[in-house]
Amino acid sequence: MKVKQVSAVLNPPAPHMVGDGFRVHNFFPSGYKLKMSPFFLLDYNAKIEFSARNQPRGVGVHPHRGFETVTIAYSGAVAHHDSAGNSGIIYPGDIQWMTAASGILHKEYHEEQFSKKGGTFQMVQLWVNLPAAFKMSTPKYQGIKQSELQKFPLPNGGGTIEIIAGTYNSVNGSATTFSPIEMYNARLNKDADVNFSFPATYNTAFIVIEGKVKINNTEIANADQLIHFKNEGEEISLFAEENSVVLILSGQPINEPIAQYGPFLMNTPEEIQQAIADYNHGKFGYLEE
Amino acid sequence: MLDKFANYLKNRLAITQEQAEEAVSCLKIKTIKKGQILLNPGDLKSEAYFVNSGLLRYFSIDEKGKEHIIQFAPEDWMMSDRDTSVFNEPSMFYIDAIEDTEVVIVKKDFFPAIKNIVPEILELNILMLHNSIRFMQKRLNMLLSATAEQRYLDFIKLYPNLTLRVPQWMIASYLGITPESLSRVRKDLAKKHFK
Numbered sequence: 001m002k003v004k005q006v007s008a009v010l011n012p013p014a015p016h017m018v019g020d021g022f023r024v025h026n027f028f029p030s031g032y033k034l035k036m037s038p039f040f041l042l043d044y045n046a047k048i049e050f051s052a053r054n055q056p057r058g059v060g061v062h063p064h065r066g067f068e069t070v071t072i073a074y075s076g077a078v079a080h081h082d083s084a085g086n087s088g089i090i091y092p093g094d095i096q097w098m099t100a101a102s103g104i105l106h107k108e109y110h111e112e113q114f115s116k117k118g119g120t121f122q123m124v125q126l127w128v129n130l131p132a133a134f135k136m137s138t139p140k141y142q143g144i145k146q147s148e149l150q151k152f153p154l155p156n157g158g159g160t161i162e163i164i165a166g167t168y169n170s171v172n173g174s175a176t177t178f179s180p181i182e183m184y185n186a187r188l189n190k191d192a193d194v195n196f197s198f199p200a201t202y203n204t205a206f207i208v209i210e211g212k213v214k215i216n217n218t219e220i221a222n223a224d225q226l227i228h229f230k231n232e233g234e235e236i237s238l239f240a241e242e243n244s245v246v247l248i249l250s251g252q253p254i255n256e257p258i259a260q261y262g263p264f265l266m267n268t269p270e271e272i273q274q275a276i277a278d279y280n281h282g283k284f285g286y287l288e289e
Numbered sequence: 290m291l292d293k294f295a296n297y298l299k300n301r302l303a304i305t306q307e308q309a310e311e312a313v314s315c316l317k318i319k320t321i322k323k324g325q326i327l328l329n330p331g332d333l334k335s336e337a338y339f340v341n342s343g344l345l346r347y348f349s350i351d352e353k354g355k356e357h358i359i360q361f362a363p364e365d366w367m368m369s370d371r372d373t374s375v376f377n378e379p380s381m382f383y384i385d386a387i388e389d390t391e392v393v394i395v396k397k398d399f400f401p402a403i404k405n406i407v408p409e410i411l412e413l414n415i416l417m418l419h420n421s422i423r424f425m426q427k428r429l430n431m432l433l434s435a436t437a438e439q440r441y442l443d444f445i446k447l448y449p450n451l452t453l454r455v456p457q458w459m460i461a462s463y464l465g466i467t468p469e470s471l472s473r474v475r476k477d478l479a480k481k482h483f484k
Contacts, residue, residue, distance in 0.1 A: 063453075083483075262453045273449070280445040280452050282478030289457075289472070 001197065002233035004204065006219045008032075010226045012046060019059030021110050022123070023048050027207075027226050034228050036203045037253040038179050040067060040265055041127035044207060046224050047075065050110065052118035058109030061287045064100035065275045066135045066265040068128040068178075071096040072164070072185070072247065074209055076121035077111035083285035086141035093146030093185075095164050097175045102136040103275070103284040124207065124247060129254050132267050134178045144174045158192030159240070161185075166250075168196075180252040188213075188240035196236045196248065204229040204236075204250040211244025291316060294339050294393045297365060301416075302409045312403045312410070317394050321386040328370055328384040333377065335397035337369030338362070343390025344454060348462075349382050358463040361387075361448060361455070367395070367417070387455060432465050440464040441474045 013031030015023050024043035028034045036042070050057065056079070071078065073090045080096055081087045083105035090096045091111075098106065110121070130137075144164070152161040152171045165173040166182030173183065182198060188211070198204055206215070206227040213221050216237055221227050229236065238246065259266050264275040278284065294316065295309040304312075318341070321327055327345065328334060338345060345362040347370070359382065362368035373380040374397060400414045431440050444464060445452060452460065461471040 261450070276449050276453070277445075280449065282475060282480070282482045283484075284479075285483040286476045286479035 001235050002200075003216055004198065004200070004233040004236050005230045006215055007228045007230045009219055009221050010228060012044060012224050012226075015046070018043065019057070019108075021057035021059060021108070022125075024125070025224075027205075032226075032228075034203075034205070035231070035253070036205060036228075036249075037255075038129045038181060038251045039126055039203070039205075039249055040129045040258075040260075041125075042205075042207075042226075043125045044224070044226075045121060045123040045125075047120055047122045050076070050115075050118050050121050053115050056109040056112055056115035059107060061105050061107045061289055062263055063103060063105050063275075063279045063284050064098075064263045065103040065279075065284070066100065066271075067130050068097060068099045068101075070098075070124075070126040070128055070164075070175075070183075071108075072124040072126075074122040074124070074245070076119060076123065077114040078123065079109050079111045080106060081287065082106035082139070082141065083287040084139045084141065086143075088141070088143040090143065091146070093149070093162075095142075095144040095149070095175065097142040097144065097165075099130075099137075099140035099142075099178075101130060101134060101139050103278060104139045105284050105287040107287065107289070122209070124209075126249075127265065128177070128181065128251075129258070129265060130178050131254050132256050135266060135271075137178075142175050148174060150174050154188070154192055154194060157189060158194065159186070159188040161194070162187065179254055182248065182250040184248040185209075186238065186244075186246040186248055188238070188244045188246065190240055190243050192240040194238045196238065196250075197234045198236070198250040199252070200232055200234055201252065202250045203231070203253055206238070206249070207247040209245040209247055211246075212241040213244050213246060214239040214241055290318065290341055290391065291393060293341050293365070294395075297339065298407070298410075298413070301413055302407060304407050304409065308407055312407050313393070315402075316396075316399065319392050319394055321390045321392065323386055323389050326383060326385045327392075328373070328380055328382065330381050330383065331379045332373060333379055334373050335375075335377065337367055337374050337395045337397075338384070338392040339367050339395055340364055341391040341393060343392075344387040344451075345384055345390060345392070346387050346459070347382055347384050356462055357465075358459055361451060361463065363448065363451065363454075369395075387459070437464065437466045437470045438474045438477065440466065441471065441478075 012025035027042040150163045162185040163173040164183040165175045261272045291313045295313045299309040347360040348358045370380045372378045458468045461468040
């Protein structure tokens with residue numbers, strides 16, 4: 001087994017607002033051109049203080065088709081409602097895995113109590129592509145509480161690996177996926193030393209949410225940086241220089257054509273036109289603002 | 290970037306790539322930030338705008354401060370206020386950018402000036418004028434006679450992707466209905482079509 005080498009340690013690109021509730025650094029596809037399929041987009045809301053407000057900030061009703069949105073909360077709380085009738089609130093440590101598939105309308109706002117008090121807000125939102133065979137499947141919602149997340153305790157009090165999806169040390173992740181995906185939160189105590197192994201073909205990136213880490217005994221990465229790996233080798237070592245939280249992403253690429261327009265992610269331009277027409281004609285259902 | 294406007298001319302006239310490029314070579318590009326105003330009531334500007342990228346809005350504001358949207362211009366659309374661009378009279382309308390926008394500024398003298406390079410351009414100008422009148426006739430009829438649903442269905446045919454780019458209240462303003470009516474229309478369509 002060979003070491004999977006780091007291809008780059010990247011700073012967060014300049015932030016932009018999504019609605020008025022999310023101030024995000026888009027690492028890809030627009031911030032950096034990275035080979036990351038099946039992950040299509042990564043918006044990172046680095047730590048930010050929101051002032052108290054009665055009317056929650058957020059993003060109003062909007063559609064999605066052809067992929068999944070995965071929201072991982074680190075600080076603050078978000079409420080979700082969708083046209084399939086699902087709703088939920090995610091608090092720090094919780095995961096919301098929404099399969100838009102054939103089409104959904106949803107809205108995301110700061111949870112009411114959080115909004116009223118204000119405070120620190122930190123989240124990751126990923127767009128996970130779906131293989132063509134599942135793009136028009138039935139929408140689905142997996143709300144996974146911190147207490148329900150599958151965990152692997154590291155030896156010698158090194159911390160915990162929370163397995164969101166995939167398998168780590170024989171522990172299967174909590175979410176079900178449509179293509180092979182490994183997604184973990186590594187919550188590491190200072191001096192913890194952890195190893196990961198992903199196939200060379202898998203596209204892989206780590207995001208340092210908190211702290212400071214050393215990768216493969218060479219590269220240092222600080223909070224808010226993304227570490228991107230080459231498609232060579234399998235083994236990665238992660239050493240915590242400080243108490244750290246690292247989001248681990250690795251997945252088998254979906255080698256299919258991509259056509260994207262706004263909130264739709266399909267295989268062909270014709271499917272995009274169809275998605276726009278279907279949305280305009282109410283085929284995604286209805287959701288009150 | 291003038292090649293989009295050159296292509297626009299080439300697709301509508303029997304001219305070569307070189308002729309199209311020569312015709313547009315004298316034109317200027319302008320970039321406008323989201324929310325920035327390009328034309329104010331009272332302005333005298335003898336120019337029209339071809340949208341390279343982004344989205345323009347042509348509107349008025351009534352005595353109560355309410356906005357009325359006459360037209361949207363996404364990519365590949367031309368927008369102008371005839372008062373000022375043709376008749377040298379002060380504009381009564383606003384043009385602003387709903388998104389960060391890049392336009393080609395087409396001055397009033399553009400069409401006569403390049404007729405030596407592209408004689409057919411005058412015919413195109415007349416055709417564009419007729420097209421614009423046809424558009425306004427249809428729009429007038431919609432506003433006078435159509436139901437809210439018919440107006441919305443006509444809108445999504447003309448501007449399929451604007452429902453993803455423009456807030457609901459602006460679409461309602463364009464359709465001459467309240468945002469509540471637009472919500473009702475969309476809800477009724479969902480009831481009919483959502484399985």
